Amino acid sequence: MTLREGLGRIGAQEDLNFLLTNRLPRRLATQVMGKVSRIEQPLVRDASIGLWRLFCDVDLSDAKETRFRSLHDAFIRELRPGARRIDPDPSVLVSPSDAILGANGIVSAGQVLQVKGSAYRLADLVQDEALARSHEGCAYATLRLTAGMYHRFHAPADLRVDSVRHLWGDTWNVNPIALKRVEALFCRNERAVIRVSLTDGAAMTLVPVAAILVAGLKLGFLPEGHALRETGGRTLPCGAALAKGAEMGWFEHGSTIVVLAPPGYTLVPGLAEGARLRMGEQLLLSPGASR
Structure with missing residues (x-):
C-alpha cells in the first residue's frame, strides 16, 4: 500500500x-x-x-x-481505595480525572485552541465575558475522557467551590475527528461552569463538557447536582470545601474537562498533547514551584 x-x-x-x-x-x-x-x-x-x-x-x-x-x-463506577495516588505537593494542581491531554496553552485575545489551527472564544464556552477576561494570559488544558476511562472527576487542589452554572447544549461526540470538523464544539455541548477558589485565594475554573450517548453530568457536592438540567442556567452559589483529590462529580459517558488555571500557573514541563494522565498526577505548577 x-x-x-x-x-x-x-x-x-x-x-x-x-x-x-x-x-x-x-x-x-x-x-x-x-x-x-x-x-x-x-x-x-x-x-x-x-x-x-x-x-x-x-x-x-x-x-x-x-x-x-x-x-x-x-x-460511573467508583475507584477502590488507594487506586490513585494524589500528588501531595501544595504547589501542584493535579489532573482532576483520568484523561488524554488535548489542546493546551495560554488564553490569548480571549481565545483558546480546540485543536491546532482552530480556536474558539472562551466567553462562548463559559457564557460570561467578565469571567473570560479574568483568565486572559492564564494557562489552560483540555482533558479528554474516552468512553472506557474512569468517568469521575476530582478536586485538583484543596479548594472552595464558589458557584456552578449549568449550560444546556447539544450532544456532539468530542473525539479528535469531531474536534477537527465542528467549529467551537465545546461551546455547543451541554456543560457546567464551576468556579473555585484555592486556599491562597487564587481563582480557577473547571468546565466539564458532556458528549453523545449517555451524556449528562452530575455534581455530588451540590444539592442540585443530580438535577442540573432543572436549574434553568441559573448561577448557583455553593461554598463547599473539598480536599485535594475529593470527588466532585461524574460524567455519564466519556467527555472533556477544560481546566482554566489561576494566573501564573504553568503546565508541568514535559507534558504534551496526547499524554495520558491519571487522576491525581501533576498537571499545573504554581508560580513559586520548583521546576
Whole structure:
C-alpha cells in the first residue's frame, strides 16, 4: 500500500467515524442509549458491558465493585481505595480525572485552541465575558475522557467551590475527528461552569463538557447536582470545601474537562498533547514551584 493510499484509507475511516457518531440523530441516540444502559436484566447487562469492553479500552481492575447492576453502573463506577495516588505537593494542581491531554496553552485575545489551527472564544464556552477576561494570559488544558476511562472527576487542589452554572447544549461526540470538523464544539455541548477558589485565594475554573450517548453530568457536592438540567442556567452559589483529590462529580459517558488555571500557573514541563494522565498526577505548577 502506498503512502497516498494509506492516508486515503485513514481519511475514509475518520469520515465514517464522524458520520456514525455525529450525523445520526444525536439527541435521540443519547436518549435511547441512556435507557438501554440502565437495564439491569442480566442478559442485557452482560451483553451491553461485553460490547462496551470489546470496542473500548476498558480497565475495571481498579473499580471498587467487581459486579455491576447495568452498563450505566459500570460507566460511573467508583475507584477502590488507594487506586490513585494524589500528588501531595501544595504547589501542584493535579489532573482532576483520568484523561488524554488535548489542546493546551495560554488564553490569548480571549481565545483558546480546540485543536491546532482552530480556536474558539472562551466567553462562548463559559457564557460570561467578565469571567473570560479574568483568565486572559492564564494557562489552560483540555482533558479528554474516552468512553472506557474512569468517568469521575476530582478536586485538583484543596479548594472552595464558589458557584456552578449549568449550560444546556447539544450532544456532539468530542473525539479528535469531531474536534477537527465542528467549529467551537465545546461551546455547543451541554456543560457546567464551576468556579473555585484555592486556599491562597487564587481563582480557577473547571468546565466539564458532556458528549453523545449517555451524556449528562452530575455534581455530588451540590444539592442540585443530580438535577442540573432543572436549574434553568441559573448561577448557583455553593461554598463547599473539598480536599485535594475529593470527588466532585461524574460524567455519564466519556467527555472533556477544560481546566482554566489561576494566573501564573504553568503546565508541568514535559507534558504534551496526547499524554495520558491519571487522576491525581501533576498537571499545573504554581508560580513559586520548583521546576
